[in-house]
Amino acid sequence: MTSETERRFRNDLLEWGRKNRREYSWREPDRTLYEVFVAEFFLTQTPADNVETVYSEFLGQFPSLDEIVEASEDELAEAIEPLGFQNMRASALKQIASSHDHLPTEPELLMELPRVGRYVANATLCFARGDRLPVLDRNVERVYSRVFRDTWPESEAEQFAFTERLVPDEARAYNLALLDFGALICQTEPLCEQCFANEYCIYFRELEE
Numbered sequence: 415m416t417s418e419t420e421r422r423f424r425n426d427l428l429e430w431g432r433k434n435r436r437e438y439s440w441r442e443p444d445r446t447l448y449e450v451f452v453a454e455f456f457l458t459q460t461p462a463d464n465v466e467t468v469y470s471e472f473l474g475q476f477p478s479l480d481e482i483v484e485a486s487e488d489e490l491a492e493a494i495e496p497l498g499f500q501n502m503r504a505s506a507l508k509q510i511a512s513s514h515d516h517l518p519t520e521p522e523l524l525m526e527l528p529r530v531g532r533y534v535a536n537a538t539l540c541f542a543r544g545d546r547l548p549v550l551d552r553n554v555e556r557v558y559s560r561v562f563r564d565t566w567p568e569s570e571a572e573q574f575a576f577t578e579r580l581v582p583d584e585a586r587a588y589n590l591a592l593l594d595f596g597a598l599i600c601q602t603e604p605l606c607e608q609c610f611a612n613e614y615c616i617y618f619r620e621l622e623e
């Protein structure tokens with residue numbers, strides 16, 4: 415069951431997200447599952463601004479899994495060299511393309527692909543298709559663990575259950591807002607004075623006491 419504070423946070427976050435969304439190429443409307451997957455795959459361990467420098471060119475060169483099958487690992491690695499980990503990433507992409515005509519649309523099946531964890535799987539399906547899935551990385555965990563400090567669970571499984579409950583039907587808008595909020599406001603050094611949640615955030619309340 416969702417608490418009143420949880421409902422309030424969800425609504426406030428959606429409202430904040432409508433005014434403050436960061437624009438990236440992979441967030442453009444009508445991106446395909448493959449295009450969103452490529453972005454999320456690259457964003458693991460790499461800042462968004464770096465990914466932006468290679469993303470469009472990579473998709474121009476490799477617009478689908480078919481072109482990745484045809485490419486050599488060296489060609490793939492060269493295309494993503496500015497991101498780092500290029501050999502590992504090229505090898506994983508090659509394995510994925512060699513074994514799949516299409517990317518799976520079930521999170522559990524996506525997570526079976528090499529170098530694809532729950533975050534990449536859920537983010538890909540949510541941002542490409544609007545699937546109502548929780549997107550939980552270290553930044554999102556920081557936000558939730560502050561706002562809901564008294565009820566935020568310790569185990570990863572329980573944290574996923576907690577976040578799953580909060581994701582509304584507008585899952586894409588909510589999860590994008592959550593990522594942006596963690597990057598722009600509830601940072602490591604949080605900007606609590608500017609934050610919509612400072613009336614009910616437990617972390618902030620404890621700071622004030």
Ligand code: SF4
Pocket residue numbers: 557560561599600601604605606607609610611612615616617618
């Ligand atoms: S009040 Fe501060 S700690 Fe709480 S959510 Fe806002 S920025 Fe984060």
